[in-house]
Amino acid sequence: MPEGPAPALVAEQFDDIIQQRDAASFGMWIFLATEILFFGGLFASYALYRSLYPAAFAAGSHLLKVAYGASYTVMLICSSLTMAMAVRSAQLGRRKPLIGFLVLTLLLGAAFVIIKLRWEWYGDYLEHLVPGVSFAPQGEALEVIRRFGAPLSHVALFMIFYFVMTGIHALHMVVGVGLLTFLIIMAYRGRFVSGDFNTVEMVGLYWHFVDIVWIFLFPLLYLIGGRY
Amino acid sequence: MSTATVEVPALPEVHYLNVNYGWRSWLFTTDHKRIAWLYLVSITFFFVVGGVAATLMRLNLIEPQGSLVEPATYNKLFTVHGLIMIFFFLAPAVPTVLGNFAIPIVIGARDVAFPKLNLLSWYLFIAGGGVFLYAVISGGVDTGWTFYTPLSTTYVNTNVLSAAMGIFISGFSSILTGLNFAVTIHKMRAPGMTWFRLPLFIWSMYAASLIFILAMPVIAITMVLIMLERIFHVGIFDPALGGDPILFQHLFWFFGHPEVYILILPSMGVISELVAAFSRRRVFGYSFVAFSSVAIAVISFLVWGHHMFVSGQSIYAGLVFSALSFAVAIPSAVKVFNWTATMYQGSVSYDAPMLYALGFIGLFTIGGLTGLFLASMAADIHLHDTYFVIAHFHYIMVGGAVMGYLGGLHYWWPKMTGRLYPETWARLSALIIFVGFNLTFGPQFILGYLGMPRRYAVYPPEFQALNVLSSAGASILAVGYVIPLIYMIWSLRYGPIAGPNPWGAKGLEWETSSPPPTHNFHETPIVTEEAYAYGARQEAHVA
Ligand code: HEM
Ligand SMILES: [Cu+2]
Numbered sequence: 001m002p003e004g005p006a007p008a009l010v011a012e013q014f015d016d017i018i019q020q021r022d023a024a025s026f027g028m029w030i031f032l033a034t035e036i037l038f039f040g041g042l043f044a045s046y047a048l049y050r051s052l053y054p055a056a057f058a059a060g061s062h063l064l065k066v067a068y069g070a071s072y073t074v075m076l077i078c079s080s081l082t083m084a085m086a087v088r089s090a091q092l093g094r095r096k097p098l099i100g101f102l103v104l105t106l107l108l109g110a111a112f113v114i115i116k117l118r119w120e121w122y123g124d125y126l127e128h129l130v131p132g133v134s135f136a137p138q139g140e141a142l143e144v145i146r147r148f149g150a151p152l153s154h155v156a157l158f159m160i161f162y163f164v165m166t167g168i169h170a171l172h173m174v175v176g177v178g179l180l181t182f183l184i185i186m187a188y189r190g191r192f193v194s195g196d197f198n199t200v201e202m203v204g205l206y207w208h209f210v211d212i213v214w215i216f217l218f219p220l221l222y223l224i225g226g227r228y
Numbered sequence: 229m230s231t232a233t234v235e236v237p238a239l240p241e242v243h244y245l246n247v248n249y250g251w252r253s254w255l256f257t258t259d260h261k262r263i264a265w266l267y268l269v270s271i272t273f274f275f276v277v278g279g280v281a282a283t284l285m286r287l288n289l290i291e292p293q294g295s296l297v298e299p300a301t302y303n304k305l306f307t308v309h310g311l312i313m314i315f316f317f318l319a320p321a322v323p324t325v326l327g328n329f330a331i332p333i334v335i336g337a338r339d340v341a342f343p344k345l346n347l348l349s350w351y352l353f354i355a356g357g358g359v360f361l362y363a364v365i366s367g368g369v370d371t372g373w374t375f376y377t378p379l380s381t382t383y384v385n386t387n388v389l390s391a392a393m394g395i396f397i398s399g400f401s402s403i404l405t406g407l408n409f410a411v412t413i414h415k416m417r418a419p420g421m422t423w424f425r426l427p428l429f430i431w432s433m434y435a436a437s438l439i440f441i442l443a444m445p446v447i448a449i450t451m452v453l454i455m456l457e458r459i460f461h462v463g464i465f466d467p468a469l470g471g472d473p474i475l476f477q478h479l480f481w482f483f484g485h486p487e488v489y490i491l492i493l494p495s496m497g498v499i500s501e502l503v504a505a506f507s508r509r510r511v512f513g514y515s516f517v518a519f520s521s522v523a524i525a526v527i528s529f530l531v532w533g534h535h536m537f538v539s540g541q542s543i544y545a546g547l548v549f550s551a552l553s554f555a556v557a558i559p560s561a562v563k564v565f566n567w568t569a570t571m572y573q574g575s576v577s578y579d580a581p582m583l584y585a586l587g588f589i590g591l592f593t594i595g596g597l598t599g600l601f602l603a604s605m606a607a608d609i610h611l612h613d614t615y616f617v618i619a620h621f622h623y624i625m626v627g628g629a630v631m632g633y634l635g636g637l638h639y640w641w642p643k644m645t646g647r648l649y650p651e652t653w654a655r656l657s658a659l660i661i662f663v664g665f666n667l668t669f670g671p672q673f674i675l676g677y678l679g680m681p682r683r684y685a686v687y688p689p690e691f692q693a694l695n696v697l698s699s700a701g702a703s704i705l706a707v708g709y710v711i712p713l714i715y716m717i718w719s720l721r722y723g724p725i726a727g728p729n730p731w732g733a734k735g736l737e738w739e740t741s742s743p744p745p746t747h748n749f750h751e752t753p754i755v756t757e758e759a760y761a762y763g764a765r766q767e768a769h770v771a
Binding site for chain 2 (some may be wrong): 011012013020021026027030035039041049052132153157
């Protein structure tokens with residue numbers, strides 16, 4: 001558990017650990033800014049099409065299963081909490097709780113991804129709601145679309161944005177799960193609890209960011225069109 | 229470090245180039261100075277490829293009916309030329325070569341903040357470039373560098389997919405470079421190196437980094453949408469399916485206009501260094517020049533609609549974009565005025581880097597002023613998509629940015645290699661480039677004004693004389709570019725030893741040895757004076 005002496009933790013381009021920590025967190029915030037712009041292009045396009053085709057977007061939203069969206073939201077909020085606890089544990093130098101909270105976060109994140117792919121998206125596929133792969137809404141879905149008087153191709157646009165936005169978000173979750181796995185292995189080997197908690201903090205920032213994106217995606221995709 | 233013998237300077241015994249040898253020591257290096265070399269070699273390669281495409285175009289345009297290639301091939305040529313020159317040559321040129329080499333030394337740091345990330349940027353660049361070259365070889369792309377929809381998504385069947393993928397990947401290279409530089413400039417400055425003691429090159433690189441950070445992600449997501457639309461045949465930008473092609477133009481130019489400032493800002497920074505060093509004066513109005521870089525970065529995000537005056541955007545939006553475009557000319561003009569004011573009463577010497585700087589100032593001014601013509605809506609209706617636009621942006625990108633790059637490369641070459649390039653040849657080629665450039669692109673202003681549209685392989689016979697003039701100029705320009713390539717390679721071996729400060733210039737980079745040691749300085753420097761503290765004028769040329 002006792003790691004090498006403190007100086008080894010400071011990379012050679014830095015003068016001391018404070019400078020290193022400052023640089024890392026500043027870099028991370030900049031990275032998150034680039035992420036905002038990256039998602040921003042999608043949100044802007046979404047906004048345009050929603051204002052052009054309100055009925056189709058309302059209809060499209062009715063095709064999604066709120067139960068999934070709501071449970072993801074709960075899971076991600078919980079995972080943000082456990083992530084925050086993990087960071088705190090690292091700062092306090094407590095190894096066991098650190099590992100525990102990291103594992104919890106990982107489980108919640110992995111559950112999100114698995115449920116989304118295995119059940120939600122697969123369900124959409126079976127209902128022929130995936131533009132470009134198989135898009136031919138039937139039965140109840142078709143009724144809903146008719147009720148809103150929306151042309152199919154415009155509903156398809158909504159579904160495209162639904163898949164692209166949640167898809168890119170899910171990709172970020174997968175990266176996050178990978179990062180957590182890495183943290184857990186390193187923490188198991190005794191890292192992060194002797195003042196070198198910076199990496200955990202950085203992954204934490206990333207994780208919270210991805211969660212916040214979801215907080216916007218959920219209402220914009222699942223809850224619009226006078227659904228509730 | 230520097231020996232007392234002023235007469236015959238010697239190379240330092242150990243420096244970053246000879247600490248270790250072998251391909252591993254280069255491909256796995258995290259030394260910012262070596263990474264700069266990796267980029268220098270890669271972008272030179274891309275410059276040659278883009279140049280070959282340009283040569284073929286100019287050859288074709290010697291005759292009105294097209295002397296060389298099919299129109300379809302011509303479309304591929306200008307697309308490949310534009311994409312390579314923008315994404316794989318000019319955008320990385322000054323930042324990744326001169327910025328990588330100089331930023332840490334100039335601010336007194338041992339390296340950039342994230343050296344491994346820096347290396348990763350290069351690998352991403354190579355990966356993106358490789359994918360793009362694959363697109364070129366396996367059939368090419370013919371959408372123009374602008375990828376306008378629905379042409380790119382629905383109608384062409386060339387290799388848009390892999391071209392977009394190449395741009396996407398290399399976009400992340402730029403993002404990481406911008407991030408690295410921004411953090412480095414914020415957090416890695418030597419003690420005493422306050423913001424207002426920073427050389428102006430750093431201010432420009434900082435502004436350019438901000439644009440990298442905020443603009444590149446937008447093109448990345450736009451390329452994702454293009455790829456998805458092509459793979460899945462969905463209608464994101466296809467009007468037949470409810471998609472909006474104008475949305476694509478907004479996304480593209482929201483990135484695209486800031487991108488052109490990525491191309492020019494770093495070179496502007498170089499020019500500030502050159503003008504100060506070769507006039508032996510502090511840059512006139514230092515803080516105005518510094519803030520003008522930031523102002524340019526900010527305003528550049530608000531003017532994209534000037535590319536869309538004739539795309540059906542509302543006239544009121546057009547008015548606002550037009551006014552804002554005029555506004556962005558102000559900070560650019562501030563720089564030009566301040567450079568000339570710096571030379572006034574300076575003791576100017578006309579070494580090769582300064583010749584490039586002078587070329588930059590003149591050509592950039594022409595490019596910038598013609599930009600104002602284009603930013604006036606009524607004029608743009610006539611000039612849009614004509615050779616006037618081609619001439620305008622080449623005056624800025626080649627006459628401005630490439631000149632700045634070459635000037636900076638000559639200026640820091642003795643620091644990078646420890647050796648001097650042959651000065652006479654260098655002055656000669658600067659002159660040839662200036663002449664060749666004006667002959668190539670000057671006539672294109674007239675062609676555009678007379679109504680010759682861009683992106684055509686053929687043209688009405690009355691335009692032939694000016695086109696032949698342009699092609700003739702291009703061959704002179706080519707000679708001007710080849711000469712430095714030869715003598716710089718020659719100087720690596722045979723150039724006279726430069727010594728730490730061959731120009732007698734101010735700045736931390738001139739205080740360490742040439743070439744510098746791996747960590748740049750033997751002791752962390754402490755900065756006690758402002759940038760460009762050229763004291764009494766007699767001091768010049770003492771060495
Ligand atoms: C060195 C940096 C250069 C950059 C960054 C650059 C950039 C560009 C760009 C962005 C385009 C527009 C492509 C498109 O719209 O698809 C273009 C077009 C063109 N450039 Fe360059 N260029 C460079 C050098 C040159 C040189 C040296 C020549 C001539 C010798 C040249 C000749 C042309 C021609 C003929 C076109 C096509 C015009 C048309 O048919 O629309 N360029 N360049
Ligand atoms: Cu523009």
